[in-house]
Amino acid sequence: MSGTLTLFAIGFFLIASLVYLLRRRGSEEEDVRWFRDRDLAIPTAQFEDHRKEQLDRIFGFEDWDFIRNSTSNRIQQLFLKERKAIALSWLSQLRMQARAGMDLHVARVRASEELEPLSELRLAIDYYAFLAKSGFIAVIVLIGGPMALRGMVGQAESLSNNLRGMLRAAMEPQGFSQNTRIR
Amino acid sequence: MELRPDQPTPVAVEDALRDLQNRTLASLDGDFARLVYLASTRDYNSGRYAHDGLNFRFTEPVAERVLAKAHRQVFVSLALSPLKIVVTHLEQYIRSGCARPDEILASWGELEPFRILAPEYDDPITVKLFISNVRIALAIVGASWRENQRH
Numbered sequence: 521m522s523g524t525l526t527l528f529a530i531g532f533f534l535i536a537s538l539v540y541l542l543r544r545r546g547s548e549e550e551d552v553r554w555f556r557d558r559d560l561a562i563p564t565a566q567f568e569d570h571r572k573e574q575l576d577r578i579f580g581f582e583d584w585d586f587i588r589n590s591t592s593n594r595i596q597q598l599f600l601k602e603r604k605a606i607a608l609s610w611l612s613q614l615r616m617q618a619r620a621g622m623d624l625h626v627a628r629v630r631a632s633e634e635l636e637p638l639s640e641l642r643l644a645i646d647y648y649a650f651l652a653k654s655g656f657i658a659v660i661v662l663i664g665g666p667m668a669l670r671g672m673v674g675q676a677e678s679l680s681n682n683l684r685g686m687l688r689a690a691m692e693p694q695g696f697s698q699n700t701r702i703r
Numbered sequence: 704m705e706l707r708p709d710q711p712t713p714v715a716v717e718d719a720l721r722d723l724q725n726r727t728l729a730s731l732d733g734d735f736a737r738l739v740y741l742a743s744t745r746d747y748n749s750g751r752y753a754h755d756g757l758n759f760r761f762t763e764p765v766a767e768r769v770l771a772k773a774h775r776q777v778f779v780s781l782a783l784s785p786l787k788i789v790v791t792h793l794e795q796y797i798r799s800g801c802a803r804p805d806e807i808l809a810s811w812g813e814l815e816p817f818r819i820l821a822p823e824y825d826d827p828i829t830v831k832l833f834i835s836n837v838r839i840a841l842a843i844v845g846a847s848w849r850e851n852q853r854h
Contacts, residue, residue, distance in 0.1 A: 573783040583786040595842050602835040610828050
């Protein structure tokens with residue numbers, strides 16, 4: 521009796537695993553189609569045009585100097601609160617783009633016939649280094665308070681450049697396989 | 704790349720843009736007024752732009768393209784301007800007499816209608832930056848207006 525039950529449990533586990541894997545593969549294929557349709561993984565050219573100005577506005581000194589020299593404490597607090605929220609949104613957008621790029625890359629790699637472990641390892645290291653750096657900036661912004669935002673243009677710009685480089689590497693077909701194909 | 708028959712030619716778009724800038728936008732007082740005007744040419748439901756004068760002088764697709772382009776140009780220029788400039792433009796708009804300053808300050812502060820001034824498909828961070836800057840600029844202009852009223 522107990523032997524039958526064990527066999528039944530193993531059979532059920534195998535069927536459940538099969539269903540899970542089939543569903544997961546289906547959703548990965550959908551993800552690939554979705555990325556190709558929306559091209560969300562790569563920041564579009566129109567957004568990139570204003571990257572520098574945007575970072576200057578969010579992290580630069582100019583606006584803060586104006587606010588500090590010509591407005592009341594209440595407005596200064598409002599400014600710092602608003603800039604902090606935008607800085608966190610910007611970081612979150614960057615992380616989302618990186619995650620989307622990596623998801624697309626992983627979906628492609630799973631469908632490829634040949635892998636280049638070294639390139640994959642390099643990309644994985646870049647990805648986790650990027651996550652660590654953006655996490656570090658987020659912690660500075662959160663714990664250090666809005667004042668910590670001042671003068672972070674350089675850090676922010678280098679983070680943004682890291683993301684561009686990483687996404688470019690993830691999107692290059694020759695980066696992982698000449699025989700890659702999307703199933 | 705070939706143009707479809709119904710697709711506006713770049714020359715027509717440039718002509719229409721110049722026409723819009725010279726005849727309409729030039730007469731408006733400051734970038735804020737221009738932004739409010741251009742956003743108002745977009746239908747809330749369909750998101751499509753329309754302008755009778757441009758439709759008449761050019762074609763509907765040309766007018767739509769030009770209004771969208773001008774809207775985006777003015778929006779991006781204002782959204783990425785230093786806060787000091789945003790404050791100046793907002794002050795200019797509020798003093799232009801389209802409504803009583805205290806009414807504009809109160810309704811913009813409460814309802815935040817400036818949220819719909821952003822064009823469609825723009826970078827979400829630029830849109831957030833614009834909304835945030837207008838919020839701060841409103842606080843600055845409001846404080847200075849109240850100060851003036853007291854004296």
